[in-house]
Amino acid sequence: MAEVRYESASRIYPGNPPVRAVDGLDLEVADGEFLVLVGPSGSGKSTALRMLAGLEDVNEGTIRIGERDVTNVPPKGRDIAMVFQSYALYPHMTVAQNMGFALKLQGLPKAEIATKVREAATLLDLEKFLERKPKALSGGQRQRVAMGRAIVRDPAVFLMDEPLSNLDAKLRVETRANIAALQRRLGTTTIYVTHDQVEAMTMGHRVAVLKDGLLQQCDTPRALYDRPANAFVAGFIGSPAMNLVEVPVRADGVSLGGLDVALPRESTTAVANAGIDRVTVGVRPESLALSPSGAENSFELVVELVEELGADALVHGSVQGSDERLVMRVDGRTPPALAQTVAVTIRDAAELHVFHPGTGERLV
Incomplete structure (x- = not known):
């Protein structure tokens, strides 16, 4: 089971006054759900994701994955895999080596690593690129390698922080469709951060809208469009506004x-x-x-x-x-x-x- 629960979780940066980047977030993500966090710059969406990943402290409240309280668990103990905005690939390694690197660190046998890498490459249509270096790949192909690196770990939760923002418009449309289809096939709980409300509406089972660290509304894309809870959500969801x-x-x-x-x-x-x-x-x-x-x-x-x-x-x-x-x-x-x-x-x-x-x- 890989439900995710934020229970009155806050991230507070010191200052005068202190800045509540995420303020008392209560949010539950069901097992196998694709949830999108969306909001303008500074809304707290990436901070909320990084809190779940263990990359930001939780100053108040708790975060749970399944039945386990992971509030103070280090990132490597949370059974999550994160895909960042930057691909963060090792330039001196081949695609296969990049995808299998985390498994190598875990001490898995070479044969098992090769099997997992091939399976992920098949899912992502990367088989013919396994021996290439990242510099020989397009931006979309590099993004698929970064996703493959996450998939081979078979985590309880995928976390994606604006993974498509470096792609051109046409490739972004194609890749977001691929990500949504892949998530349906894998059935892995996924939390996806974007500032693009069109991306949010077309990908998520549910969409959580944040503003100034506060959750404004969390519902299906259709419900957000038809019955926005407040004027901010009404003006943010829909294109044009x-x-x-x-x-x-x-x-x-x-x-x-x-x-x-x-x-x-x-x-x-x-x-x-x-x-x-x-x-x-x-x-x-x-x-x-x-x-x-x-x-x-x-x-x-x-x-x-x-x-x-x-x-x-x-x-x-x-x-x-x-x-x-x-x-x-x-x-x-x-x-x-x-x-x-x-x-x-x-x-x-x-x-x-x-x-x-x-x-x-x-x-x-």
Whole structure:
């Protein structure tokens, strides 16, 4: 069994005041799960991973792997294997020697090492490179060697710290698909750190979002997208980001772009119970649509930028008569022109997200 549990775990750096890089983290990773830690720079995601690896001290709380408390166990005693952002391959060794080096240090017989290396090379499509040196490999191949070095150890937990950040965009897409498929085949508990929310959404069984050392939400990618727990998660998850605007409350809804938009009854009840007259409304770019000029239930948007992405285009604009700025996704074949004023409607009020303007927490 290789469950991982953070129990009120904190990493505190000395200072005045002390810096809580990870603050009271409570998180459970199931046996065989692929969990992604995501957040902006400085959110504590890499520190949390390094705490599990034994490379950072745990100042408060505990960390468990299976039923074993590993809070004060040295890294070599934790039965983990880590893949870093840098490949950290020995340049004077062949691929086979790099992959088998840790097993050699453990004193395993040469025949057993060779068998394990061949098996890992087969999984990673590296058989024909086993006698090459790292300098003769591409970046993607070097990353696969670094993964192979972790696989041959057959650890209880894989830890991956932004392993794809040195790859170009096309290779990154291909490699992340390979990593996800490999994890499914091996069934090894994996914790993966990235700042790229697209990477997080496409790879993880669950995604844990961190900000300033605090866990904001941990759920499936779909749940994070459909029901973000707060405005930070709403703005971080999704590409492009959700539009977030603070707007006044009306009798049975809100005013967005000068348009009175009715909200579901549970939303208006939550707003009334909070006793506030303004809310932060979130609407995803794909929840907005172009409509005929002057159409009912529409507002005007002045186009300031059009990003053409092929099948889609992203239209950035300011709402006529206000300082509200919105992004919407439209058909890439017929995007509006710069400086054009277009009519915009909300596809479905049920797709609006309502957050407290002070705390940022979801109201319903």
